Amino acid sequence: MNSKEVTAIPFTNQNTALDWRTWLQTNGPKLLLFARQQTRSEQDAEDIFQEALVKLAKKTSSGEFQGGQEAWLPYLYTQLRREAIDLGRKKDRRAKREQTVFEDKKNLEGNIHDPWFESTSALAEQGQYLKEALQELPEKFSEVIVMKVWGELTFAEIGEALDISLNTAASRYRYGLEALRKKLSTQRDAGEL
Amino acid sequence: MSFSDQDLELFEQELREHSPAALSDHHLEALELSAFAGELASTAPVALNEDLLSATLHKITEAELQQVEPAQLETELLDTLELAPLEAELRALTPAPLNDSTMDRFLGAIDQAEQSIGENIITFPTQPAEPKHDWKWYSAAAAVAILGILIGTIYTPSQPSSAPLANNSPAMVAPAHQSNGDLINVSTNSTIIDAQDQGMVRNQQQGSPYVRAVKVVTMETFFVENAQGEAIEVKRPVEKIVFLPLSSD
Numbered sequence: 329m330n331s332k333e334v335t336a337i338p339f340t341n342q343n344t345a346l347d348w349r350t351w352l353q354t355n356g357p358k359l360l361l362f363a364r365q366q367t368r369s370e371q372d373a374e375d376i377f378q379e380a381l382v383k384l385a386k387k388t389s390s391g392e393f394q395g396g397q398e399a400w401l402p403y404l405y406t407q408l409r410r411e412a413i414d415l416g417r418k419k420d421r422r423a424k425r426e427q428t429v430f431e432d433k434k435n436l437e438g439n440i441h442d443p444w445f446e447s448t449s450a451l452a453e454q455g456q457y458l459k460e461a462l463q464e465l466p467e468k469f470s471e472v473i474v475m476k477v478w479g480e481l482t483f484a485e486i487g488e489a490l491d492i493s494l495n496t497a498a499s500r501y502r503y504g505l506e507a508l509r510k511k512l513s514t515q516r517d518a519g520e521l
Numbered sequence: 522m523s524f525s526d527q528d529l530e531l532f533e534q535e536l537r538e539h540s541p542a543a544l545s546d547h548h549l550e551a552l553e554l555s556a557f558a559g560e561l562a563s564t565a566p567v568a569l570n571e572d573l574l575s576a577t578l579h580k581i582t583e584a585e586l587q588q589v590e591p592a593q594l595e596t597e598l599l600d601t602l603e604l605a606p607l608e609a610e611l612r613a614l615t616p617a618p619l620n621d622s623t624m625d626r627f628l629g630a631i632d633q634a635e636q637s638i639g640e641n642i643i644t645f646p647t648q649p650a651e652p653k654h655d656w657k658w659y660s661a662a663a664a665v666a667i668l669g670i671l672i673g674t675i676y677t678p679s680q681p682s683s684a685p686l687a688n689n690s691p692a693m694v695a696p697a698h699q700s701n702g703d704l705i706n707v708s709t710n711s712t713i714i715d716a717q718d719q720g721m722v723r724n725q726q727q728g729s730p731y732v733r734a735v736k737v738v739t740m741e742t743f744f745v746e747n748a749q750g751e752a753i754e755v756k757r758p759v760e761k762i763v764f765l766p767l768s769s770d
Binding site for chain 2: 348349352353356357358360361374377378381382383385386389390391443444445446454455458473477478502505506508509512
């Protein structure tokens with residue numbers, strides 16, 4: 329019988345050998361930062377990050393993923409945003425059903441204690457203010473800033489991930505930075521920074 | 522030849538009687554145009570006023586400039602010039618690293634995802650593919666072999682055959698409607714009774730990188746006749762793996 333010729337063996341390919349831990353140690357922080365910026369809570373950020381990673385792992389394992397490892401980062405930024413949008417819709421539906429914002433409120437409160445930036449840094453306090461300032465910015469500005477400054481993506485890559493033009497990405501970055509500068513200046517004037 | 526005074530007088534009188542011929546229109550027009558051209562040639566052009574000249578040139582330049590879109594400074598350059606200090610300030614902050622529990626959670630999820638893909642993947646054999654044979658001949662051979670064994674245990678053959686009833690080799694298989702000992706294979710048919718998806722298989726040959734493996738279970742029925750013309754029906758299930766091409770998307 330032909331089935332004797334076919335042996336079920338675990339699937340292996342070159343991606344399996346990649347050291348995910350090393351890759352995540354390098355790229356995980358900036359991706360998680362973006363996930364945090366896209367969601368309302370730390371838990372949501374980790375959930376969408378994990379979901380995006382699982383999808384990437386499945387694609388690379390099955391050979392469906394187009395491109396090499398250098399394409400992982402842009403893919404994950406795009407996927408994180410999609411996951412965040414999907415999660416937001418689910419939460420909105422649930423919130424409507426439950427007629428309560430308790431969970432979101434709890435998440436936002438809990439969010440304060442999750443540092444977005446290295447807390448060991450001498451700039452830890454500034455990081456906390458910056459996190460708050462970024463959260464207060466319109467999302468379309470803050471997401472571009474996070475992708476550009478800490479994700480180190482080009483405007484072309486940002487435009488592709490967010491489905492906007494390169495010029496729009498650049499404009500949003502500029503307006504976002506200006507808005508951020510005003511917010512931080514206000515805080516400086518108030519002696520908070 | 523000489524003329525007398527009288528002759529000259531008569532000739533002069535005759536000339537006076539003739540009026541001069543009038544100038545033609547063509548001659549008159551030529552004369553008028555010639556005079557006008559001379560008049561024009563004698564007229565010097567009026568020099569442009571300096572202010573007028575300046576204003577004209579200015580208007581031309583302005584019009585030209587209005588048509589030219591001003592070159593925009595590169596956004597990157599503007600950012601560098603105006604927002605560089607803030608950018609530097611932001612870059613000084615490092616995103617918080619993944620904590621150990623989060624890292625372990627992610628790695629576990631990745632590992633699980635990769636294994637879930639592996640569960641549905643089986644590979645082609647590494648040995649070279651065997652020559653393709655018509656399964657019907659195998660089926661017929663197997664049926665004849667089974668029948669031969671059964672008959673051999675029940676009946677004593679009147680004339681033992683020296684030839685084997687069946688063999689695994691396709692070359693020894695009796696095709697349909699051919700006699701094999703006392704049995705004649707009349708016909709065979711096959712009915713699919715089950716099919717199960719076995720997942721994707723890496724295709725080590727040319728074409729699509731993956732194919733889908735499907736386990737197909739069929740019930741094969743063989744109709745044979747013995748030497749006495751009695752029809753015998755034999756059924757047996759057959760399990761096969763069939764590979765279907767996958768679309769690239």
